[in-house]
Amino acid sequence: MTRTPIAAVTEGMSVVDSSGKLVGSVAMVQMGDGGSDSGDLFNVAQRVAGPEPRVPDEAAQRLLRTGYVKVKSKGFLSPDRYAAADDIDDVANDTVNLKVPVNELIAKA
Numbered sequence: 750m751t752r753t754p755i756a757a758v759t760e761g762m763s764v765v766d767s768s769g770k771l772v773g774s775v776a777m778v779q780m781g782d783g784g785s786d787s788g789d790l791f792n793v794a795q796r797v798a799g800p801e802p803r804v805p806d807e808a809a810q811r812l813l814r815t816g817y818v819k820v821k822s823k824g825f826l827s828p829d830r831y832a833a834a835d836d837i838d839d840v841a842n843d844t845v846n847l848k849v850p851v852n853e854l855i856a857k858a
Contacts, residue, residue: 755780755816757840764820764832765844766851772830773822775845777801781816781834802831803857812855818845820854830854 755778764772779801801819802812808831816834831854838848847854 753816753834754837754840754845755818755834758818758837758845761843762840763844764818764847766847766854767838767849770851771823772847772851772854773820773827775818776821776829777819779813779817779819781814802855804831804855805858808855819857829857831857 758775758778760775760778762775764775766772802809802817804812812831812833818832818834818837820830820832822829830851832845832847832849833855836847836849836854838846840846
């Protein structure tokens with residue numbers, strides 16, 4: 750079994766986008782459900798886990814399916830963002846390196 754990069758992510762790590770720009774720091778890590786496409790899973794997760802992720806339903810279902818990292822943005826007026834597990838390129842030296850630019854991350858609703 751291959752270890753996915755999200756398994757190495759911990760709260761407080763720096764998050765850098767594909768251009769090398771510091772996006773913020775990890776506020777929360779949620780592992781995925783292993784690939785279920787069930788909308789019922791989303792409803793159950795919302796009741797059990799609470800309001801995270803705070804994004805539209807379709808995006809939330811993707812994040813819950815793949816797993817995600819909630820990123821506390823570094824700017825005062827910048828919204829927190831969510832990176833899906835498959836947006837993570839690698840994790841090294843206490844830094845989460847993303848495959849995508851910051852504008853492709855899902856902003857908190």
